[in-house]
Amino acid sequence: MLGLSQIRNIDRIVRRLDDLSKISLTERGVTRLSFTKESEEANRLVSHWMEEAGMIVRRDALNNVVGRYEGTQEEAPVLLIGSHLDTVVEAGKYDGILGVILGIEAVQILHENGICPKHPIEVIGFCDEEGTRFHTTLLGSRAIAGNFLQKDLEAVDKDGVTLAKAMREIGMDPTLYRLAARDPNSILGYLELHIEQGPVLEKKNQSCSAVSGIAGQSRLEFRVEGAAGHAGTVPVAMRQDALVGTAEMIQAVERIALQYESLVATVGKLKVYPGASNVIPGLVEGAMDLRSIDDTTREVALKRIQEECQQIANRRKLTCEFQLVFESPAVHCSSHFIGIIESVLEEHHMDPLRLVSGAGHDAMAIAKIVDTGMIFVRCKEGLSHHPDEFASQEDIEVGLSVLLNTILKIIA
Template identity: 55%
Template sequence: MSINRINVERILERIDQLAACSLGKRGVTRLSFTPESRCASRMVERWMREAGMEVRTDPLGNVIGRYPGRKPGAPAFLIGSHLDSVVEGGKFDGALGVVTGIEVVQTLREQGIRPDLPLEVVAFCDEEGARFHTTLLGSRAMAGTLDDADFDAMDADGITLAEAMRTYGLEPLRHREAVREPGTVAGYLELHIEQGPILERENQACGIVRGIAGASRCRFRVEGRAGHAGTVPMDLRQDALNGAAEIVLAVERVAGQMPSVVATVGQLQVFPGSSNVIPGRVEGTLDVRSLDDEQRHTALRRICEEAVRISRRRRLLFACRTVMETAATPCAPRLIRAVEEVMASYGLSALRIPSGAGHDALAMAALTEVGMVFIRCRDGISHHPDEDVSPDDIRLGAAVLLDAVLKLTMETASDGRGGKPLKEAGVRRTT
């Protein structure tokens, strides 16, 4: 059983060591291209070498460890996640996928197993984009979807991404050298904490991600008329905030009627914003997500129709514009199947869950087939110092990742029959 071969103490120790690469002691703050991120990258490089990998850093600062396969010239199968964090985030977000990826290779090496395909563990830089508001930077670079303008992004101190990278010793203009040719990559599988409460509700340690939700981000405005809070009778008011309040509840109602859709009003600004003035204008944000792009568009249309109806009744004006839109990214059926079979072998049900959050797999889907394994996190808490994952869940998740990787990197995997997981024994040994 490969679950007994997973060294969970080593994983936990490494997670704690990475967590120490943090600015400040409350949770983990490891922003991109900082001394903290350098400290984490160096550690990861060392562990990769210890696990028997050849290590390189690409022009973006992604750390890549390669465990050669038996088949010459075969495309590499990639596993990994990100090393950066949000401000005062948790120690498992991203780090768990990198550390379990290294553990998979280290276990293979310790068991004397060499897969047919080369296996690469990638520690992506700048997934969260907390410093420059540039999400998925490392994975987009690898997939070839970055452009030069991305490097003009600025942090809170007015330092551009390009400047920060140069100070860090990287050359941003060489970002195209990080692009991988599709023919050299056989797939990407990422293990990540769920960052939500579904697995906990279903009482299961891990689940398979069906796909990453598409998202629409909108800004809306409700216009009314400001007035004196003491002199204008209630029936003569055009209170923009009262209208916005009703619109917010309509958002909740519309999304609540559509099982695949979630929608959030996360920001509201009230103008003029004075205790004795009737609100004349409200500006807000609307975030709508779904794995089903058509349902997302339908939800958005219904929300806008409702908002217009509410505004008319209240003699207000409503305007909404979409500022960002991404399509849903389904995970590859081949990878889903491989993970599902492995989970079944551990007695786990094939729980397929959508990912409402973006991950490196989202960017990597532009390059290759992607799959994700989610691990249950306590109370669904993430991006918070209280983020927690149980050692038993980590052990099982790492075993699932290991067996799935073996299925996908053995020669038979390429003809669709799938390789044998380690637990079935009889795997090829290194010579």
């Protein structure tokens, strides 16, 4: 195992995190949308660091930055390491970026110590994971996995600019997107290090964990209809108050969610009509999000929630309709890679903890074609997508050591 004392170069990592965070559209937080002048500047900087780390750098047909560190065995399949360089609006400086910078750092340590593994390594800075600009997801990693669709080019941003046009504006030919797809046979596997974006590692007082997989998701819109009326004249017992009915339904969602260990369920959006202090709510529209690493659990719980909401609606003489607007199955990390990461955690005197990711990652797209492993690094209060997002230098150092030693075990 390469010990922490041999790999300590935290100053370089901190400097790179700071330098990249300065490339932002907004003063507050980090805002770096894809196919913009900020993303181009970030790509140039990351390319420069990759070259410093001994890699040959190219941009693929979807503007993913790819740095390659050659191995000793010709034709050996490549180990991919990556995460994303785009952000949400007013994001923090760790989400996505930390995985790219520590990937580069891991290779730079090999390079500076004259270590040349059997297999080549490629570090990838994906162009668009968050999908903030075009309301898409995983554009860069889906292109590499061969799952980018022609119709993705027609996605538009808030100014009506299509993805195809945005690509042309930075000198790219969008019709060539298929060239970004990689042959799965040429890839050994994919590793991604990412901040946890949740509070579990902080609660367990541990720097890092393995990731068992990425939760599947159902997103629904719902509509509860009753009867509006005068807030002063209609007795409470005679009302068909859509909001009171919805409140009872939300309680049922929470109660059902608590019965499944792997399930999270959230009602995060409500619109109340007509929305006046002196009118009984006649209509509520809302949105609900369900996630679980176990697809059957998610499906069973969703069915129970819908049935229970229907019973509540019937009892209160309301109508209740659900519409499924998005669904994605759970993605499981490779048990082989999970085992390796867990053994590395133990070597670092940590529990072999494996967490479920409730958030999406580029690993979701790449796991469709090759074995995938993920490492989580603790972040303060589980906060992400926020300027106050924070990971400590100590945790970043441990994360780097876990990543590097995992790489060495996979490709030694």
